[in-house]
Amino acid sequence: MALPKQNEPELAVEEKLRCLIYTLLSDLFLQPPDRQMLERLQRLSHDDSAMGRATGLLAARAKDVTPRQVHNEYQRLFGEGGTLEPRASAYLRGRTGPSGANCLSGLMERLGIERRAETGRPADHAGTLFEMMAGLIDGRFGCDRLSIDEQRRVFEDHIEIWMPFFLRDVRVEDDAVFYPAAADLAATFLEIEEAGFRMV
Numbered sequence: 001m002a003l004p005k006q007n008e009p010e011l012a013v014e015e016k017l018r019c020l021i022y023t024l025l026s027d028l029f030l031q032p033p034d035r036q037m038l039e040r041l042q043r044l045s046h047d048d049s050a051m052g053r054a055t056g057l058l059a060a061r062a063k064d065v066t067p068r069q070v071h072n073e074y075q076r077l078f079g080e081g082g083t084l085e086p087r088a089s090a091y092l093r094g095r096t097g098p099s100g101a102n103c104l105s106g107l108m109e110r111l112g113i114e115r116r117a118e119t120g121r122p123a124d125h126a127g128t129l130f131e132m133m134a135g136l137i138d139g140r141f142g143c144d145r146l147s148i149d150e151q152r153r154v155f156e157d158h159i160e161i162w163m164p165f166f167l168r169d170v171r172v173e174d175d176a177v178f179y180p181a182a183a184d185l186a187a188t189f190l191e192i193e194e195a196g197f198r199m200v
Contacts, residue, residue: 015137021189022134028182030127032074038062054185061181070178084169088124091162113141129159152197
């Protein structure tokens with residue numbers, strides 16, 4: 001993965017925070033957290049804000065599971081033959097146009113984003129899309145950082161159109177312990193993102 005361009009100005013604090021949250025969500029949904037990651041999650045700060053409550057819940061759930069338990073939960077939910085498909089194409093079947101999952105590869109090509117074949121994850125995987133949003137904010141893919149207005153269009157076309165429904169399905173999984181909390185954090189953050197983009 002390419003580093004951000006050297007001649008670009010440093011990101012504002014709020015943009016760094018957005019990038020960090022997208023990266024965290026990407027890490028959680030691309031693969032189950034290991035012991036070191038669970039220990040880091042347990043130390044997440046929290047307060048009475050919506051995001052603070054969501055991070056507090058995730059920190060508490062990270063204390064309730066072992067790496068083996070969360071690995072098994074991930075596989076049961078998102079693995080091959082799992083309960084849920086964390087992919088845009090599963091929620092947008094038959095949809096075409098700029099919001100269709102089939103247009104994502106064209107967007108990535110236009111922006112100069114190459115898929116990492118070794119991950120084995122499809123381009124429309126929830127974790128991949130979270131990672132892509134982080135990269136569009138900080139320029140980690142080697143392409144130009146996108147303006148807020150351009151980020152908004154990507155968000156609306158490839159995340160907002162389906163991700164809330166996927167996260168809703170994760171949050172109501174009765175037999176899951178860790179990932180409903182991860183989905184709660186993601187859903188809360190995306191609501192804040194949506195509200196912020198409406199102000200652009």
